[in-house]
Amino acid sequence: MDRNEHTLELNTSHTAVPGFLVSLDGPSGVGKTTTARHLHSLLNAAGHRTILEAQPSDSPIGELARHSTHTIHGLALTCLMAADRYHHLATTLTPHLLAGRIVVCDRYVPTAFVLDQLDGAAPEFIASLYQYARPADLFVFLTAPAQVCAGRVRGRGSNYSRFHHTNTAEAERERALFAETAQRYRHAGLPVLEHSTESSPPEVVAAQLASRVSAVIINRQTERNR
Numbered sequence: 690m691d692r693n694e695h696t697l698e699l700n701t702s703h704t705a706v707p708g709f710l711v712s713l714d715g716p717s718g719v720g721k722t723t724t725a726r727h728l729h730s731l732l733n734a735a736g737h738r739t740i741l742e743a744q745p746s747d748s749p750i751g752e753l754a755r756h757s758t759h760t761i762h763g764l765a766l767t768c769l770m771a772a773d774r775y776h777h778l779a780t781t782l783t784p785h786l787l788a789g790r791i792v793v794c795d796r797y798v799p800t801a802f803v804l805d806q807l808d809g810a811a812p813e814f815i816a817s818l819y820q821y822a823r824p825a826d827l828f829v830f831l832t833a834p835a836q837v838c839a840g841r842v843r844g845r846g847s848n849y850s851r852f853h854h855t856n857t858a859e860a861e862r863e864r865a866l867f868a869e870t871a872q873r874y875r876h877a878g879l880p881v882l883e884h885s886t887e888s889s890p891p892e893v894v895a896a897q898l899a900s901r902v903s904a905v906i907i908n909r910q911t912e913r914n915r
């Protein structure tokens with residue numbers, strides 16, 4: 690086992706907490722925000738008390754992080770994103786989870802493994818930085834080919850972040866790092882679900898994902914009630 694896998698495995702006491710954290714990660718333009726919104730509605734409609742959150746968060750730290758990718762680089766940006774993530778966990782995610790809610794989070798720690806590496810941070814450093822962050826109960830990785838993601842980013846417009854890749858070569862580097870990160874998480878025994886957004890419209894992608902996510906939530910609830 691290498692050091693990253695070890696660090697990823699350390700923190701598993703969260704499974705005793707009543708709520709359920711579903712994270713959605715994947716390359717820019719893959720459809721995280723669109724899918725997360727649909728998933729939130731579908732899970733609520735299915736009777737799960739669900740909250741929609743996103744990272745960077747809407748706190749002052751998150752707003753600074755979101756709009757600083759052109760002015761803050763490297764380890765400074767890595768640490769700013771981590772400060773936002775720990776603050777978001779303490780002030781928002783953990784209270785919702787303790788109240789037994791399902792939280793859908795648009796980006797979580799897996800994004801750090803990709804974007805912070807693109808900005809020069811070593812994976813060992815990223816793993817160590819997040820050793821105290823509660824793992825998600827289900828890590829969803831949305832997938833699509835790089836040219837599809839880059840095309841969607843171009844079509845969406847309003848690309849204020851350095852990580853909104855419109856160029857297929859950059860999008861491919863990002864896609865490959867997300868695939869590697871999903872593999873790293875799987876290897877560490879964490880619950881990973883990969884779901885393609887390539888060939889179906891957002892409502893269909895989200896409906897298929899909602900039924901996969903619901904099954905995992907119900908399974909967890911059954912285990913807890915045993």
Ligand SMILES: Nc1ncnc2c1ncn2[C@@H]1O[C@H](COP(=O)(O)OP(=O)(O)O)[C@@H](O)[C@H]1O
Binds near residue numbers: 723724886
């Ligand atoms: N399944 C899909 N099929 C086609 N287009 C999609 C799909 N999901 C999202 N989109 C579109 O792709 C663009 C990027 O989606 P968005 O949710 O903003 O991605 P992300 O949050 O991953 O950057 C948006 O214009 C959105 O409407």
Ligand SMILES: Cc1cn([C@H]2C[C@H](O)[C@@H](COP(=O)(O)OP(=O)(O)O)O2)c(=O)[nH]c1=O
Binds near residue numbers: 743770
């Ligand atoms: C959560 C997170 C976001 N970011 C960057 C990626 C995003 O392009 C940027 C702004 O986030 P956001 O406004 O949510 O855009 P996106 O739709 O791409 O998620 O912040 C990081 O660099 N590291 C992180 O850990």
